[in-house]
Amino acid sequence: MIGKLVKDRVLSGKQAINELYNTGYYGRPKGDTLELTLVEAAYLLYKKKLDIELQGRALEFKEFFTEASKMQQYFELKYIVYKDLRERGFYVQPSVTDFRVYPRGGHPGKTPAKSFVYVRSERIPMQLPDLLTSLNAADNVHKQMVLAIVDEESDLTYYEVKKVKVKGEMPAISSPEALIRTTLLEDRAIVWDAASSQHLHQDGFYGKPLDDERLQLSLVESAYLMERNFISIESSETGDLLDFDAFSVVASSIEPDFLRKYRAYADLRDSGLVPKTGFKFGTHFRVYTQVSLTGKMPHSEYLVHAIPWDHVFILPVMSRAVRLANSVRKRMLYAVEDRAAVAYVDIGRIKM
Amino acid sequence: MIGKLVKDRVLSGKQAINELYNTGYYGRPKGDTLELTLVEAAYLLYKKKLDIELQGRALEFKEFFTEASKMQQYFELKYIVYKDLRERGFYVQPSVTDFRVYPRGGHPGKTPAKSFVYVRSERIPMQLPDLLTSLNAADNVHKQMVLAIVDEESDLTYYEVKKVKVKGEMPAISSPEALIRTTLLEDRAIVWDAASSQHLHQDGFYGKPLDDERLQLSLVESAYLMERNFISIESSETGDLLDFDAFSVVASSIEPDFLRKYRAYADLRDSGLVPKTGFKFGTHFRVYTQVSLTGKMPHSEYLVHAIPWDHVFILPVMSRAVRLANSVRKRMLYAVEDRAAVAYVDIGRIKM
Numbered sequence: 001m002i003g004k005l006v007k008d009r010v011l012s013g014k015q016a017i018n019e020l021y022n023t024g025y026y027g028r029p030k031g032d033t034l035e036l037t038l039v040e041a042a043y044l045l046y047k048k049k050l051d052i053e054l055q056g057r058a059l060e061f062k063e064f065f066t067e068a069s070k071m072q073q074y075f076e077l078k079y080i081v082y083k084d085l086r087e088r089g090f091y092v093q094p095s096v097t098d099f100r101v102y103p104r105g106g107h108p109g110k111t112p113a114k115s116f117v118y119v120r121s122e123r124i125p126m127q128l129p130d131l132l133t134s135l136n137a138a139d140n141v142h143k144q145m146v147l148a149i150v151d152e153e154s155d156l157t158y159y160e161v162k163k164v165k166v167k168g169e170m171p172a173i174s175s176p177e178a179l180i181r182t183t184l185l186e187d188r189a190i191v192w193d194a195a196s197s198q199h200l201h202q203d204g205f206y207g208k209p210l211d212d213e214r215l216q217l218s219l220v221e222s223a224y225l226m227e228r229n230f231i232s233i234e235s236s237e238t239g240d241l242l243d244f245d246a247f248s249v250v251a252s253s254i255e256p257d258f259l260r261k262y263r264a265y266a267d268l269r270d271s272g273l274v275p276k277t278g279f280k281f282g283t284h285f286r287v288y289t290q291v292s293l294t295g296k297m298p299h300s301e302y303l304v305h306a307i308p309w310d311h312v313f314i315l316p317v318m319s320r321a322v323r324l325a326n327s328v329r330k331r332m333l334y335a336v337e338d339r340a341a342v343a344y345v346d347i348g349r350i351k352m
Numbered sequence: 353m354i355g356k357l358v359k360d361r362v363l364s365g366k367q368a369i370n371e372l373y374n375t376g377y378y379g380r381p382k383g384d385t386l387e388l389t390l391v392e393a394a395y396l397l398y399k400k401k402l403d404i405e406l407q408g409r410a411l412e413f414k415e416f417f418t419e420a421s422k423m424q425q426y427f428e429l430k431y432i433v434y435k436d437l438r439e440r441g442f443y444v445q446p447s448v449t450d451f452r453v454y455p456r457g458g459h460p461g462k463t464p465a466k467s468f469v470y471v472r473s474e475r476i477p478m479q480l481p482d483l484l485t486s487l488n489a490a491d492n493v494h495k496q497m498v499l500a501i502v503d504e505e506s507d508l509t510y511y512e513v514k515k516v517k518v519k520g521e522m523p524a525i526s527s528p529e530a531l532i533r534t535t536l537l538e539d540r541a542i543v544w545d546a547a548s549s550q551h552l553h554q555d556g557f558y559g560k561p562l563d564d565e566r567l568q569l570s571l572v573e574s575a576y577l578m579e580r581n582f583i584s585i586e587s588s589e590t591g592d593l594l595d596f597d598a599f600s601v602v603a604s605s606i607e608p609d610f611l612r613k614y615r616a617y618a619d620l621r622d623s624g625l626v627p628k629t630g631f632k633f634g635t636h637f638r639v640y641t642q643v644s645l646t647g648k649m650p651h652s653e654y655l656v657h658a659i660p661w662d663h664v665f666i667l668p669v670m671s672r673a674v675r676l677a678n679s680v681r682k683r684m685l686y687a688v689e690d691r692a693a694v695a696y697v698d699i700g701r702i703k704m
Contacts, residue, residue, distance in 0.1 A: 151631035282672020320634020
């Protein structure tokens with residue numbers, strides 16, 4: 001069968017509609033013509049199902065591949081992903097994103113596509129606003145959003161991106177009769193009183209014991225407990241009590257993204273979850289759905305990292321975060337400030 | 353027993369030498385006086401082995417702890433680490449680093465210290481030149497170098513830092529009779545010839561097959577094979593052959609740290625190792641000691657990340673890298689350009 005290279009399309013005739021489209025869903029029939037993208041044509045050339053002519057001369061694979069790579073940005077990446085998906089048995093069509101992929105057992109004309117696949121090079125940073133626009137577009141038409149990331153050695157990793165709601169089962173702790181006094185030392189607040197230390201730690205899993213009497217609270221924990229009228233915070237420098245604004249100024253000088261982290265922390269706590277530091281995992285928080293100190297310490301469900309709305313993902317960094325989360329059986333969530341609320345974007349590796 | 357707070361030391365008398373130093377190796381005897389650091393004194397106050405007086409008045413724990421925290425930067429962090437080490441049964445003395453720690457069964461006056469412990473907050477970035485200075489100082493006196501990193505919730509992680517030599521067992525592959533021709537497309541080079549593709553991939557584990565005939569080489573692989581006279585690289589844009597410098601210019605425009613990565617790659621290959629991309633782990637390379645495609649794919653031993661000599665470690669990022677490496681049973685190595693050579697710094701979590 002012969003196709004003709006016309007600009008960035010390969011056009012073939014009626015026979016191709018029969019043999020390529022009707023049996024394999026390659027290309028799109030337009031009247032008596034079958035129109036193929038460069039990627040589809042290259043794959044069919046490789047499979048020896050199609051010869052490609054330019055000005056009456058048949059092109060070798062090397063020639064066509066090199067030309068196509070000059071005509072279309074990221075051609076090789078798209079080719080690698082297309083080939084992989086086809087060889088896994090999926091029917092694939094081009095789309096406003098890179099590809100629409102049909103579910104197993106489905107095909108164009110019979111079933112709607114299941115997924116939108118976006119092809120990315122690991123080298124190209126990914127803007128969060130773009131990601132969210134794509135995610136909303138996919139959500140609106142009930143498609144799964146899949147990132148196909150190609151690394152420098154042409155290895156391929158698929159990620160599913162979705163918005164999730166989070167909810168835990170940690171009961172709220174009882175308010176103290178009077179504010180619990182704490183002192184802010186450098187970058188942590190100390191609860192000095194043994195009974196209060198025990199209440200906050202055992203009932204709410206706040207803080208970490210300094211010893212058997214005293215409790216250390218992190219900056220976000222301190223801010224949360226202050227805002228909910230559990231504790232007062234005294235400055236060790238001046239001896240004055242700090243209000244939320246004064247505390248935020250100090251905390252932000254220690255931790256520049258304090259307020260962003262705090263908003264995610266407060267939202268997680270308010271949702272009945274227990275966030276604790278994710279330092280060992282390189283994220284802001286590891287998150288438990290419930291903690292009871294009388295029982296066995298449970299497994300934390302999520303790693304959560306708070307990011308600004310204009311965050312730029314460096315893909316190897318994102319890959320490492322997701323890989324680490326998955327290797328310890330957790331979900332990787334990004335907490336994004338979305339006007340007043342916090343939205344959670346779940347990014348996880350999938351097998352196609 | 354009573355100690356007096358004098359500037360940033362607590363001084364006690366003969367009885368303290370007997371009861372604190374001779375039995376527990378707290379402080380340093382100076383004639384008839386026992387001199388204690390603020391950290392040692394706070395710990396003894398907590399253990400109720402010492403009262404601390406200032407101007408004839410005994411200080412409460414809260415008072416002393418708050419004062420000490422104002423006098424010494426990172427006092428709470430050092431206290432947390434000191435307390436942890438003591439409670440694990442180690443004898444600890446101050447040192448030019450933060451602490452010297454004696455081996456189990458050893459103590460001051462009997463055995464030399466085993467480790468130098470450096471206390472760091474996860475919030476404070478760590479300069480590589482400082483780290484290397486410390487590492488060389490520890491090496492010179494045959495001490496283990498340990499980083500004790502305290503996170504925002506006062507959780508403690510110990511890391512051992514050491515220089516290592518690396519060596520693999522991958523045999524060199526035979527040179528081709530003529531240079532193998534490849535074409536550089538965007539950010540990878542394609543080997544078009546089936547026999548050459550097979551030789552490079554099967555015998556040397558270079559590249560990744562595009563299909564059963566053609567091989568894709570990454571930028572560092574391409575540069576390495578070009579410099580060793582295995583391949584020639586043609587530009588798809590101009591059709592001209594590229595020399596190493598021209599190729600480096602192109603590669604550096606795609607990957608700004610190309611040359612640093614390349615030097616590490618070449619050093620690893622020259623040491624008989626097989627580096628492949630570490631993208632999924634968020635590092636430059638995963639490294640095998642040997643690969644035979646006829647057998648089972650082996651486990652890669654190392655993750656390697658190439659860093660400049662003036663690199664600044666963001667500790668949560670370092671923590672994540674080490675955690676991920678260890679969770680998949682690999683060592684995390686940082687490849688540092690050290691004049692003409694490459695030095696490997698191994699950072700791994702340890703239990704004290």
